[in-house]
Amino acid sequence: MGCLGVFLTILSGLILMVLFVEYTGLMIGILFAIITLGIILYNKASTKQKEVEIKLEEEKAKKKVWEDGNKRKYNIPQDAKLVRYYKGNPNINKGYIKFYTWKDEKNINFVDSEFNIDIGKVQMQLDDIKYYYIIGDIYNEMSIEGGGNGGSSLGGAVVGGLVAGGAGAVIGSRKKNDPIKTINKKVDERKTIVVIKENNKVFNMEFEGKTYDVLLELLPEKERDYVKIISTKENNEDWLYKQIEKLASLKNEGILTEEEFQGKKKALLEKI
Structure with a gap:
């Protein structure tokens, strides 16, 4: 703060002191009005927040009723798993969606988690599933964030990261509110491939990597190596x-x- 700023702060304080001494009643009234206004605004904000929370709870309850109704409609069991489907099945006209999936005696079943009527329930006979397997890898990717106009060098951040280890170092720049950080992020590029032979036609369905674990639980006998x-x-x-x-x-x-x-x-x- 420069000299002018210090001077203005002191001057403002002196003016307030003079006003309070000369007009004590008026100043008390103003303070009371400010406090009252603050209480009113606080109560109003609290009431609005409660209304928002109540509305969210109501919407959540409505969604649950809607979901439960659709689960009964499609006979989705309680232990159905959620998997993310990418593409590949000619009978599914939409990609990159989540499915509830479960197995019965003859089929593996898929129902869109959003209950899209255009998709409905998709069934694949267990005998049509030839096998499934997983491709791709999981790896850690390091990125450097921050810095801005703080003045710290990228080289310094890299060196600091090496010294601090894989968890990521925080290198203070000359401006403390703008540090340079090394961030470790897990990247999952795995895909689960399910090979289907249906009506003498072979096609591959692609799912996210985590689907492999679900299929190991539901269809261990269809894993490719097995x-x-x-x-x-x-x-x-x-x-x-x-x-x-x-x-x-x-x-x-x-x-x-x-x-x-x-x-x-x-x-x-x-x-x-």
Whole structure:
């Protein structure tokens, strides 16, 4: 504050003191009026805030009634999961929406969480789901914010971040109200891909990465690696049984003795 500012502050204080001494009654009246006005304004603001809160609660209650009604309409169970769908299904004319999803005996079901009547309920037969898998990564991205006209250098912020560690350093600029910060942000670029074969047509549905965990809970047997293992095992078993049939034919033809046949058969069965 400069000399002029100090002078004006002192002068204002002196004027108020003189007015209070000379016009005590008037000043008390003014103060009372100011206090009364403040109380009125405070009460008015509090009343308005309460009205807003009541309105929000009413809207929240109405939304819950509306949601519960739609959940009953579509038979959505209490344990239905929320997943975010991106694109890929030709039967869904909208993308990047949230679905309630759950599994029954024959289908996996999807209902738009906003209950859009244009989408309604989408069902996919479990037999049409070939497999699902996840792609992409989660990683931490560091960004530098702040600085402004404070005068701190970007290099100083980077050095400070390295010294302070991954949590991010706050480097004070010359203006304390404008610090430079290093911010760590988690970036999730994963996508869950569900491969569908419907009416002899194959298409991929894309969901957010978190959907993978939901599907592991609902459809563990459709996870791609598990499907590969089961498929390989089934193929191996078919091959082994065919080999045993060939051995039996060789035994019947007298090429293998009973002892040789049983030994080779036992060795093959141990591979199952």
